[in-house]
Amino acid sequence: MVPAADRGATRIADRVVAKIAAQAAREALAGGLPAPGAAPHATVTVHHDIARVRVSLELGYPSDLAAQCAAVRTQVARRVEECAAMSVPEVDVDIEHLHSTHTRPAPGGRDRRLR
Template sequence: MSSTPPRATPSRATPPRVVPADRGATRIADRVIAKIAAQAAREALPAPPDRAAAAHATVTVHHDIARVRVSLELDYPSDLAAQCAAVRRQVALRIEECAQMSVPEVDIDIEHLHATYARPAAGRDRRLR
């Protein structure tokens, strides 16, 4: 009986650890941050007015700083300042949370105001008889 010696498995050397700063960088596209901002603006507002366009945003990112401009359509009369403040807070919070970027400013453009008194009441027949 001849016994063959067991094969030695080649040992794999573990690669040297690379410092995180030397591994590379993750870049998030401006359009992705803009989508996060637009979604956050929609979250901050009550239901959009009838026939209103959804909130949309444009973003400029420089290093880890995002400058945001959000365009909205709002009901009128309403507390426009409070709604804009809520949008600013929510957009800054969501971008900092999701992308770890600081947001020093969120500019709001109110593109259109929808008069609430001009809407027909729900469930009423507006035809003349």
């Protein structure tokens, strides 16, 4: 029988970790995602077992943006550590769009976005 240390290594692709992070962001914002908004997406850089994560998302406005970003950071770090066994020293959150609750969708089904 071959010792465990000599059997090989497991490598989790960056895109897989990014999918875990994006799903964790959705979980953190459950009920807080604006209806017309795009789902969160993530980019990840992995070096050894350390993942640096950047999550881009759209939020409703007005709302407590800082609290939502803090919830995303916490959930993303926790889920990546649980699912991929990687350390996550930082999670950067980019708010790409704010969707106002006071604006109506524009003709053609597209919404107006605050920038």
